[in-house]
Amino acid sequence: MPSTHTYNRKQNFLRACRGEAVDHVPAWIMRQAGRYLPEYQAVREKHSFLEICKTPELAAEVSLQPFRRLGVDAVIVFSDILIVAEAMGMALEVPESGPVLRKPIRDVTAVKRLRAFDPHVATQFVGDAIREICRAVGPDVPVIGFAGAPWTLACYMIEGKTRGEIATSKRMLYARPELLRALLEKIADATALYLQAQIEAGAAVVQLFDTWAGELTRDEYFSFALPVTQRVIHALHDSGTPVILYTKGTAHCIASLAVTGAQVLSVDWRIELDEARRKFGPHIGLQGNVDPRVLLTSPEIVADAVRATIAKTGGIGHIVNLGHGILPKTPVENAAAFVRAAQEFKLPGVATRARSGAGRAVESGAEN
Amino acid sequence: MPSTHTYNRKQNFLRACRGEAVDHVPAWIMRQAGRYLPEYQAVREKHSFLEICKTPELAAEVSLQPFRRLGVDAVIVFSDILIVAEAMGMALEVPESGPVLRKPIRDVTAVKRLRAFDPHVATQFVGDAIREICRAVGPDVPVIGFAGAPWTLACYMIEGKTRGEIATSKRMLYARPELLRALLEKIADATALYLQAQIEAGAAVVQLFDTWAGELTRDEYFSFALPVTQRVIHALHDSGTPVILYTKGTAHCIASLAVTGAQVLSVDWRIELDEARRKFGPHIGLQGNVDPRVLLTSPEIVADAVRATIAKTGGIGHIVNLGHGILPKTPVENAAAFVRAAQEFKLPGVATRARSGAGRAVESGAEN
Numbered sequence: 013m014p015s016t017h018t019y020n021r022k023q024n025f026l027r028a029c030r031g032e033a034v035d036h037v038p039a040w041i042m043r044q045a046g047r048y049l050p051e052y053q054a055v056r057e058k059h060s061f062l063e064i065c066k067t068p069e070l071a072a073e074v075s076l077q078p079f080r081r082l083g084v085d086a087v088i089v090f091s092d093i094l095i096v097a098e099a100m101g102m103a104l105e106v107p108e109s110g111p112v113l114r115k116p117i118r119d120v121t122a123v124k125r126l127r128a129f130d131p132h133v134a135t136q137f138v139g140d141a142i143r144e145i146c147r148a149v150g151p152d153v154p155v156i157g158f159a160g161a162p163w164t165l166a167c168y169m170i171e172g173k174t175r176g177e178i179a180t181s182k183r184m185l186y187a188r189p190e191l192l193r194a195l196l197e198k199i200a201d202a203t204a205l206y207l208q209a210q211i212e213a214g215a216a217v218v219q220l221f222d223t224w225a226g227e228l229t230r231d232e233y234f235s236f237a238l239p240v241t242q243r244v245i246h247a248l249h250d251s252g253t254p255v256i257l258y259t260k261g262t263a264h265c266i267a268s269l270a271v272t273g274a275q276v277l278s279v280d281w282r283i284e285l286d287e288a289r290r291k292f293g294p295h296i297g298l299q300g301n302v303d304p305r306v307l308l309t310s311p312e313i314v315a316d317a318v319r320a321t322i323a324k325t326g327g328i329g330h331i332v333n334l335g336h337g338i339l340p341k342t343p344v345e346n347a348a349a350f351v352r353a354a355q356e357f358k359l360p361g362v363a364t365r366a367r368s369g370a371g372r373a374v375e376s377g378a379e380n
Numbered sequence: 381m382p383s384t385h386t387y388n389r390k391q392n393f394l395r396a397c398r399g400e401a402v403d404h405v406p407a408w409i410m411r412q413a414g415r416y417l418p419e420y421q422a423v424r425e426k427h428s429f430l431e432i433c434k435t436p437e438l439a440a441e442v443s444l445q446p447f448r449r450l451g452v453d454a455v456i457v458f459s460d461i462l463i464v465a466e467a468m469g470m471a472l473e474v475p476e477s478g479p480v481l482r483k484p485i486r487d488v489t490a491v492k493r494l495r496a497f498d499p500h501v502a503t504q505f506v507g508d509a510i511r512e513i514c515r516a517v518g519p520d521v522p523v524i525g526f527a528g529a530p531w532t533l534a535c536y537m538i539e540g541k542t543r544g545e546i547a548t549s550k551r552m553l554y555a556r557p558e559l560l561r562a563l564l565e566k567i568a569d570a571t572a573l574y575l576q577a578q579i580e581a582g583a584a585v586v587q588l589f590d591t592w593a594g595e596l597t598r599d600e601y602f603s604f605a606l607p608v609t610q611r612v613i614h615a616l617h618d619s620g621t622p623v624i625l626y627t628k629g630t631a632h633c634i635a636s637l638a639v640t641g642a643q644v645l646s647v648d649w650r651i652e653l654d655e656a657r658r659k660f661g662p663h664i665g666l667q668g669n670v671d672p673r674v675l676l677t678s679p680e681i682v683a684d685a686v687r688a689t690i691a692k693t694g695g696i697g698h699i700v701n702l703g704h705g706i707l708p709k710t711p712v713e714n715a716a717a718f719v720r721a722a723q724e725f726k727l728p729g730v731a732t733r734a735r736s737g738a739g740r741a742v743e744s745g746a747e748n
Contacts, residue, residue, distance in 0.1 A: 179707060182673035186681050226629070229649045229671070261594070264631040264650045281597045282632045303597070305550035313554050339547060 020152035021085055022216055029217065029254040029276050029297045031329030037322055038085035039354035040156070041347060042258070042278075043337035044078035045090045048344060051077050061106045065091050066137045072144035079149065081344065082351045085331075086154045086217065089142050089210070093160030093221055096199070096206055097169050099134040100126045116172035118180070123195045128202055131209035138206075139213035146214035154217055157210030161222035161257070162199040162240035166192065169199075178227055185236060192236065200240040204247035211253045219256040219278070220244060223336075226261025233265040238272065245273040256299055260336055266291050280335030285324035299331040302350070307334070307342045311349035318353035327359045388520035389453055390584055397585065397622040397644050397665045399697030405690055406453035407722035408524070409715060410626070410646075411705035412446035413458045416712060419445045429474045433459050436508035443513050447521070449712065450719045453699075454522045454585065457510050457578070461528030461589055464567070464574055465537050467502040468494040484540035486548070491563045496570055499577035506574075507581035514582035522585055525578030529590035529625070530567040530608035534560065537567075546595055553604060560604065568608040572615035579621045587624040587646070588612060591704075594629025601633045606640065613641040624667055628704055634659050648703030653692035667699040670718070675702070675710045679717035686721035695727045 018035050019027060025038045046052055052074050055064065064070045075090040094111050098104040103114040117123060132139065138157075145155050160168070168174060170181040184192045207218045225237055245255050257274035259265070263282050270292050278299035279288060285298050292298070306317045318332060332354035338347060386403050387395060393406045414420055420442050423432065432438045443458040462479050466472040471482040485491060500507065506525075513523050528536070536542060538549040552560045575586045593605055613623045625642035627633070631650050637660070644665035647656060653666050660666070674685045686700060700722035706715060 177673065177707070179673045179676055179709075182671065183676045186674055186685075187677045226650070230652055261629055261650070264652070282594070282629070284598055284632070303550065305545065305547050306554055308547055308551045309555045317554075339545070341547070 022152055022154040025085055025154045025331070026216065026254065028329060028331050029256075031294050031297055034327070034359070037327045037330055037332055037354045037357050037359065039318075039332035039351045040084040040086045040088065041078065041082070041338050041350065042334055044082070044084055044088065044347075045074045046338065047340040048338055048342040048347065049077055049081065050344075051081070061092070062104070065095060068137050068140035068144050071137070071141035072148060075141065075145050076148055078347075079153070082348050083355070084351055085355070086156050087145055087149060088156040088158060088219070089138065089145060089215070091138055091141070091158070093158070093165055094168060095135055095138065096159060096165060096202060099129040099131070099206075100198075100202055102126075102169065110174050111168075113169060113172050116180075117166075117169045117195060118184075120191060120194075123191060123198065126195075126198055126202075128198075128205070131206045135206060135209070139209050142210055142213040142215055155215050156256075157207060157213075157215030157218040159203045159207050159210075159218070159220060159244075161220040161225070161237070161259075162196045162203060162244065163228070163237040164222045164224045165199050165203070166195050167224045167227075169195065178224055181224075182227065185232065189236075196236065196240040197243070200243040201247075204244045207244070207248055208251065211248070211251050215253065217254050217256060218248065219258055220274070222257065222259045225259040225265065228265070230264050230268070233262070234268045238268045241272050241274075249273070254297075256297075256331075258299070270296070276331065278331075278333060282335075285321060285330070289325055289329075294329065297329040297331065298325060299333045301333070301335045304334045304336050304339050304342070307338060307346045307350060309346070311345055314346050314349045315353035318350055319357060322354065322357050327357055390520055390522040393453055393522045393699070394584065394622065396697060396699050397624075399662050399665055402695070402727070405695045405698055405700055405722045405725050405727065407686075407700035407719045408452040408454040408456065409446065409450070409706050409718065410702055412450070412452055412456065412715075413442045414706070415708040416706055416710040416715065417445055417449065418712075419449070429460070430472070433463060434505045436505050436512050439505070439509035440512035440516060443509065444516055446715075447517065450716050451723070452719055453723070454524050455513050455517060456524040456526060456587070457506065457513060457583070459506055459509070459526070461526070461533055462536060463503055463506065464527060464533060464570060467497040467499070467574075468566075468570055470494075470537065478542050479536075481537060481540045484548075485534075485537045485563060486552075488559060488562075491559065491566065494563075494566050494570075496566075496573070499574045503574060503577070507577050510578055510581035510583055523583050524624075525575060525581075525583030525586040527571045527575050527578075527586070527588060527612075529588040529593070529605070529627075530564045530571060530612065531596070531605040532590045532592045533567050533571070534563050535592045535595075537563070546592055549592075550595065553600065557604075564604065564608040565611070568611040569615075572612045575612070575616055576619065579616070579619050583621065585622050585624060586616065587626055588642070590625065590627045593627040593633065596633070598632050598636070601630070602636045606636045609640050609642075617641070622665075624665075624699075626667070638664070644699065646699075646701060650703075653689060653698070657693055657697075662697065665697045665699065666693060667701045669701070669703045672702045672704050672707050672710070675706060675714045675718060677714070679713055682714050682717040683721035686718055687725060690722065690725050695725055 024034050028034050071090045079087045105112050167178045167181040254275035256276040258278035260280045276297035279301050281303040302317050392402050396402050439458045447455045473480050535546045535549040622643035624644040626646035628648045646667035647669050649671040670685050
């Protein structure tokens with residue numbers, strides 16, 4: 013029976029990715045560094061969004077805030093998926109209404125103009141932020157790097173902004189499939205190098221965000237999103253670094269998700285984790301899948317939801333997270349209850365373990 | 381072998397609902413009366429949205445526009461699902477930015493204040509519009525009545541407006557489930573009477589719109605949306621009028637959808653119709669499921685998409701439609717191509733049939 017200190021946080025997290033026994037169910041929160049935290053808002057009062065992304069000390073600081081405040085099991089680097097679009101040559105602006113890419117991609121010329129970039133130069137600030145975070149948390153805490161998955165980043169590059177019905181992107185898919193494919197492949201290759209640089213900088217895990225995957229039909233996902241997702245993941249294979257693939261609204265794409273090569277599939281509340289486990293098998297880890305709107309209620313309801321989610325997997329091969337990013341209006345105490353409920357979940361044969369607000373493990377005595 | 385005139389449009393449409401042989405695959409378009417049509421915009425220049433809804437002659441006129449222009453197989457009455465909320469006592473306004481319900485429902489008092497209403501009085505204009513349309517098209521063309529499904533109407537009543545993450549509605553579901561249930565049941569009973577009145581006025585089919593169903597987990601759909609959806613459909617059972625249930629993003633709710641009692645399930649592009657047929661069986665009709673963004677391309681691509689959709693069902697028990705409402709920027713010629721491609725689809729053993737722009741059947745000679 014493993015003691016409460018059998019694994020450090022990084023070991024424990026990586027074991028969860030691989031479906032191995034853990035001493036507690038790890039938890040983190042998508043968009044955990046952000047608007048719902050007063051300490052983040054304090055930084056934002058003095059610095060713009062992009063300034064934080066591009067200043068390693070600031071990016072590291074806001075990345076660490078949820079670790080200190082909530083004791084999450086992993087620290088994801090604060091950044092934005094559009095950083096890659098900018099590095100490929102697009103003009104990025106981030107007004108209060110949300111990020112905007114000027115001159116969206118609509119034709120062959122625009123796709124050809126996109127450039128491969130050296131992440132050690134063009135996006136060095138991301139690597140530096142990861143190195144800074146790794147120094148701060150030490151070797152025992154996993155740092156997560158990330159990028160947009162090719163389809164989702166392509167949608168932003170085609171639309172120019174984040175909202176709407178991605179009608180222009182889907183029109184390109186129907187009317188100019190070869191143009192879309194060329195764009196997706198270019199993004200995939202840039203993304204692979206970008207994530208490799210994050211791994212070199214110290215990321216123990218990387219996550220691909222495919223937020224718009226659910227807008228595709230089963231066959232469109234298979235034909236357009238899957239090959240380029242596989243291409244990115246395949247390029248990272250030799251690093252041995254687990255890839256978490258996040259998708260939303262993809263209950264209809266199960267067959268494709270099973271063969272992306274991702275070590276962990278992060279799904280939303282529309283996929284039941286017990287069904288997912290049966291369909292994906294024991295060798296693919298699961299991340300999720302609490303509805304972020306649950307965190308608008310109370311700590312008790314949040315804890316119940318977390319326990320219900322873990323009950324679907326037995327806590328095996330499971331990283332607790334939301335099914336989508338945390339909402340800005342979330343009370344911090346509910347975010348804390350979310351993380352705590354996962355970490356305190358009593359796994360069979362494992363002593364319980366409580367965590368302080370500073371993110372340190374504190375033994376609470378051997379139970380069960 | 382049926383001749384091209386074996387069935388009139390209404391017979392043909394009702395046969396498709398029941399999975400019986402048809403002489404052509406019927407087609408209509410969700411939101412077929414609306415902003416993409418210049419003749420609708422001409423009416424809107426002179427009359428407000430609510431004025432059109434509440435003036436039977438105007439509502440009938442805009443309802444008939446897509447029948448004249450596109451030759452659709454059914455005429456849906458022009459109205460809004462929030463008409464029921466207003467009739468139950470809420471203040472409805474429709475500025476250019478979209479409908480708003482003042483004083484959204486947040487507590488027991490507000491739910492209790494909602495009143496049952498007599499649709500022959502409070503919403504007589506809807507019945508009158510249906511009667512007007514029936515007079516105009518005669519007995520051979522089906523007129524479709526509609527209402528919001530209880531969960532979706534409840535979301536609007538709780539949120540107050542149509543956009544956003546329905547965060548308040550889901551918070552109520554988690555934190556005050558009995559309050560939400562009371563609201564849903566009250567809506568269900570009002571909706572059943574409202575649809576019965578539409579049937580009495582001449583609606584040959586009614587459709588329930590559950591646009592927000594996809595925001596629920598499988599268990600939440602089963603526990604909250606399904607019982608009240610069944611309640612509405614059950615109340616209409618003796619009328620013998622088929623109910624079409626529209627949902628979006630519900631690939632994870634198949635088991636519940638199969639037992640709603642709906643004669644036809646209208647699904648979006650996230651559910652493949654061949655899989656749906658296997659899962660729902662031959663006795664439930666299918667409606668859909670082309671992505672409305674396909675209609676932003678060209679008549680050729682639209683026709684290909686329609687043919688691909690019909691190929692999944694063989695044209696049996698299938699009403700061709702979109703997976704969501706037609707987009708305002710849709711070129712009219714693409715909407716026309718959509719309807720025409722369905723109607724001209726060559727069913728095995730059926731003579732082809734072309735339709736004029738005025739929506740009349742024209743024999744094109746015996747082929748196949």
